[in-house]
Amino acid sequence: MDKLVIKKSPPLRGDVRISGAKNAALPLLMTALLTDKPCRYTNVPALRDINTTTALLAELGVKVSREQNEVRLTADALSSVTASYELVKTMRASILVLGPLLARHGKANVSLPGGCAIGARPVNLHLAGLEQMGAKIEVDEGYIRAHVEGRLQGARIFMDMVSVGATENLMMAAALAEGETILENAAREPEIVDLANCLNQMGATVTGAGTDNIHIQGVPELTGCDYRVLPDRIETGTFLVAAAVSGGKIRCLDAAPDTLDAVLNKLQQAGAKITCGDDWIELDMEGRKPNAVQVKTAPHPAFPTDMQAQFVTMNCIAQGTGVITETIFENRFMHVPELQRMGAEIALEANSAVSKGSSRLKGAPVMATDLRASASLVIAGLIAEGETHVTRIYHLDRGYESIEAKLSGLGAIISREKE
Numbered sequence: 001m002d003k004l005v006i007k008k009s010p011p012l013r014g015d016v017r018i019s020g021a022k023n024a025a026l027p028l029l030m031t032a033l034l035t036d037k038p039c040r041y042t043n044v045p046a047l048r049d050i051n052t053t054t055a056l057l058a059e060l061g062v063k064v065s066r067e068q069n070e071v072r073l074t075a076d077a078l079s080s081v082t083a084s085y086e087l088v089k090t091m092r093a094s095i096l097v098l099g100p101l102l103a104r105h106g107k108a109n110v111s112l113p114g115g116c117a118i119g120a121r122p123v124n125l126h127l128a129g130l131e132q133m134g135a136k137i138e139v140d141e142g143y144i145r146a147h148v149e150g151r152l153q154g155a156r157i158f159m160d161m162v163s164v165g166a167t168e169n170l171m172m173a174a175a176l177a178e179g180e181t182i183l184e185n186a187a188r189e190p191e192i193v194d195l196a197n198c199l200n201q202m203g204a205t206v207t208g209a210g211t212d213n214i215h216i217q218g219v220p221e222l223t224g225c226d227y228r229v230l231p232d233r234i235e236t237g238t239f240l241v242a243a244a245v246s247g248g249k250i251r252c253l254d255a256a257p258d259t260l261d262a263v264l265n266k267l268q269q270a271g272a273k274i275t276c277g278d279d280w281i282e283l284d285m286e287g288r289k290p291n292a293v294q295v296k297t298a299p300h301p302a303f304p305t306d307m308q309a310q311f312v313t314m315n316c317i318a319q320g321t322g323v324i325t326e327t328i329f330e331n332r333f334m335h336v337p338e339l340q341r342m343g344a345e346i347a348l349e350a351n352s353a354v355s356k357g358s359s360r361l362k363g364a365p366v367m368a369t370d371l372r373a374s375a376s377l378v379i380a381g382l383i384a385e386g387e388t389h390v391t392r393i394y395h396l397d398r399g400y401e402s403i404e405a406k407l408s409g410l411g412a413i414i415s416r417e418k419e
């Protein structure tokens, strides 16, 4: 297994190119299941989760070809409608094959994803929505077994929690359903808008994406697509926080500033000077240490849970007391004990991490427990005295393309080694 070795680094400086968004690319690649025509996706990040997705699609019989950041998929003859436990257990987003398979093939067997380090993460909203559209679903031996006679039927579906994945699964299913589907209390994330744009390019009629009320007029069949994945707002935010923590000045290129309002707002409160162009964001700390900020995670457009861990690291070394409250996942503070091992003064109070600020971090061996927790430890390593060894970085490789090369390009002292 690999680990990252990070030494105390100078303030980050320079330009970094932002990759396509993992959380947009995953549902986008699943749209290929909705058509027998070829689909081409560009700006697809080179990530472990993308490898898992193409392996999953190949297992279903989808023809896959991949070259650098381009993926071509053709689902003209499926050989299976089963997403196996072996793949689903490594990537929860595998559940997103359920809606498309059911809509186009009338049948799907998908292993229950189960929980993960950050929480229980049930899929009841995905299943309830599909049942409202006429699917018969049972859970047997750890598998969701779903079928429908004829086509799924459009329905008015109210989701009593905001769920990104359920909104995506139901949007894809509804695109091939008979009649209109209305998703109420839908998620409003930029990745949902990206999925709607791709579906519309394939001949679907999706309106309202980006609001909490999405209308999908089903069509009998869809065509292929040639679609460029949205820039990764969480990768962008992670580099910006790393630069803020180090007191540096960086420019994120090929970014999407309008997807990051809540994060940029908090960075400004922390004392960062932020300048944006159409597709770039510059952060300049002008040599200052960040001020602690108060943050509460919530569905988009509020502050994203996927940026919470990185801000916990920032608050540790910032000036003043900061409180970060997590409202999306019940167990998303696994990075806190690891940061404490590096000397961070943080107290966990219910679902809040309270940092006293001005912690002097010292390098230590630390363990990555999930994707964004790993990112928070890497950021801590950049400013800790001495050397930090981050193990179990397969979590990091799920969601950050070439993170050590990108950080090195900004002046960080970081290398990948064998554990």
Ligand SMILES: CC(=O)N[C@H]1[C@@H](OP(=O)(O)OP(=O)(O)OC[C@H]2O[C@@H](n3ccc(=O)[nH]c3=O)[C@H](O)[C@@H]2O)O[C@H](CO)[C@@H](O)[C@@H]1O
Binding pocket: 022, 023, 024, 026, 092, 093, 119, 120, 121, 122, 123, 124, 125, 126, 127, 161, 162, 163, 164, 165, 166, 187, 305, 306, 328, 329, 330
């Ligand atoms: C691949 C991907 O895009 N992952 C993102 C997606 O995950 P994901 O789509 O899994 O997250 P959801 O938005 O569905 O989850 C939000 C909350 O709703 C709960 N819930 C969800 C579905 C359901 O059927 N029942 C239920 O109770 C979850 O346990 C969680 O507490 O959105 C999360 C919230 O922004 C992000 O952290 C993840 O990075």
Ligand SMILES: C=C(OP(=O)(O)O)C(=O)O
Binding pocket: 023, 092, 093, 306, 371, 372, 399
């Ligand atoms: C939690 C995340 O991803 P996933 O939903 O794929 O686990 C994430 O991207 O931070």
